[in-house]
Amino acid sequence: MRREEFGLLFYDLKGPKLLFVESGDLLEVDDFEPASASASALAGRSASARRRIEGLVRTLVAKGFLLEQSLR
Amino acid sequence: MEKIETVEETLEQGPASEQETEEPGIVDDICVEELAIDGICGVY
Amino acid sequence: MSNRFVELGLSAPVNLTWEVTLACNLRCAHCLSASGARAPDELDTSEALSLVEQLHAANVFQVNFGGGEPFLRPDFETILDACHERRLVTCISTNGTLIDRARVERLSRSGLVAIQVSLDGAREETCDALRGAGTHRRAVEALRLLADSPIPTSINTVLTGLNADEIPALHELAAQLGVSFRVSRFRPSGRGAEGWERLRPSAAQLLAFSAWLSSTAGVRTGDSFFSLTPQERQGLGLNLCGAAKLTCCVGPSGDVYPCAFMQRQEFWAGSLRQASFQEIWDRADIFATLRNLRIHSCESCQRFDQCHGGCPAVAYHLGRGVAGGDPECLVNCVQVVGTPQPAADRRPGRAA
Numbered sequence A: 001m002r003r004e005e006f007g008l009l010f011y012d013l014k015g016p017k018l019l020f021v022e023s024g025d026l027l028e029v030d031d032f033e034p035a036s037a038s039a040s041a042l043a044g045r046s047a048s049a050r051r052r053i054e055g056l057v058r059t060l061v062a063k064g065f066l067l068e069q070s071l072r
Numbered sequence B: 001m002e003k004i005e006t007v008e009e010t011l012e013q014g015p016a017s018e019q020e021t022e023e024p025g026i027v028d029d030i031c032v033e034e035l036a037i038d039g040i041c042g043v044y
Numbered sequence C: 001m002s003n004r005f006v007e008l009g010l011s012a013p014v015n016l017t018w019e020v021t022l023a024c025n026l027r028c029a030h031c032l033s034a035s036g037a038r039a040p041d042e043l044d045t046s047e048a049l050s051l052v053e054q055l056h057a058a059n060v061f062q063v064n065f066g067g068g069e070p071f072l073r074p075d076f077e078t079i080l081d082a083c084h085e086r087r088l089v090t091c092i093s094t095n096g097t098l099i100d101r102a103r104v105e106r107l108s109r110s111g112l113v114a115i116q117v118s119l120d121g122a123r124e125e126t127c128d129a130l131r132g133a134g135t136h137r138r139a140v141e142a143l144r145l146l147a148d149s150p151i152p153t154s155i156n157t158v159l160t161g162l163n164a165d166e167i168p169a170l171h172e173l174a175a176q177l178g179v180s181f182r183v184s185r186f187r188p189s190g191r192g193a194e195g196w197e198r199l200r201p202s203a204a205q206l207l208a209f210s211a212w213l214s215s216t217a218g219v220r221t222g223d224s225f226f227s228l229t230p231q232e233r234q235g236l237g238l239n240l241c242g243a244a245k246l247t248c249c250v251g252p253s254g255d256v257y258p259c260a261f262m263q264r265q266e267f268w269a270g271s272l273r274q275a276s277f278q279e280i281w282d283r284a285d286i287f288a289t290l291r292n293l294r295i296h297s298c299e300s301c302q303r304f305d306q307c308h309g310g311c312p313a314v315a316y317h318l319g320r321g322v323a324g325g326d327p328e329c330l331v332n333c334v335q336v337v338g339t340p341q342p343a344a345d346r347r348p349g350r351a352a
Helices: A045-063 B005-012 C004-008 C046-055 C078-083 C101-108 C123-130 C135-147 C164-177 C201-216 C279-282 C287-293 C312-316 C330-337
Strands: A003-004 A007-012 A017-021 B023-028 B032-034 C013-021 C062-067 C091-092 C113-118 C153-159 C181-184 C256-258
Touching: A017 A045, A045 B032, B032 C004, C004 C287, C046 C078, C046 C279, C062 C078, C078 C091, C078 C101, C101 C113, C101 C135, C123 C135, C135 C153, C135 C164, C153 C164, C153 C201, C164 C181, C164 C201, C201 C330, C279 C287, C279 C330
Parallel strands: C013 C062, C062 C091, C091 C113, C113 C153, C153 C181
Antiparallel strands: A003 A007, A007 A017, A017 B032, B023 B032
């Protein structure tokens, strides 16, 4: 993925397909780094922002652009 | 030889049957749009 | 599907075509680059690795390698390794003659390589007539080796008048070999320009191909045929020219162009020996021209939203100018087929 002016651009090489996400400044590429996932991405955010981020992440997982990992 | 359709017949063909066209989605007011690409124009 | 985000402009291409060398051990009649002898001033290893670093910095996702024959570059696997270390996905277009078991094993390691092997006929005589004696056999050998590996592999066929009726058989061959099938559009560039009248598919063949596409799943077209795409395939990919918007081309000597079919002086965007890749992408005048291109002549057409005027490169090479509208679009083909053709245009083996 990478940052664009409109938000984020994801690339799935298996498609291949692109996903344009007009998220503005809501998320950065680093927020998706495994070390920071579920931690800094949501920390200090408003309830509205958290809801938007969580909804977006669910969508990205559903579309196959993100893989969900379990700690178990 | 394939039947050659008129322009009108060609243009009246039905919607995509191989894959549903993805309409842009809205996730909590965030526009999300998918685009299938396959080389993007050209040989590769 | 809208093109809104594409039209907004991206910070870098999504992918690009990099012709790493002009050297080729074949002399295919339709070669888009007129490959054969190495260019005198091709990028050396250091310059090539610098470009890889620049592409990584620009967050380009994928590099599509071609040429010439990429494996003729002694340092090609070094370039590939540099891409993969930076998580750049690579796709290699090859004639297959230099693919052996050891190479396949090395290429399999990264998990970031896809390969397409050129094969322009289901029958040996058809393929060899275009590509040279023995090319069919050697390509199939390469495909068998690759199919036996984890590398995503496809046949790549350029649709010409000579092989148009073998497309279904090639599709079947791909299935038998366990590889994908891609059909690319023949364009009048390079040696393709010299052989255009002899090799181009007729309007009827293009229509037949369009109809076949509509009834055949899983055929890749690399967005080559968006101006011919039947309704059934809408939504499967880009429906406008991606040159300078989603992709561009780097030539063997570091010259940058909007796409592989526009490698001419009038489309030159810059040289990597004079400017950085990012500077060229951001500031090249020709890129701005293509990003703002409007094919007004096509805007009143019912299919405009499905093709946006088609391929500017083909329009240019056939004398219409980049904004002239694709002469081989679906509407034009239907109109041509509906018009009685003079006897001189009826060539053997072509549908009437």
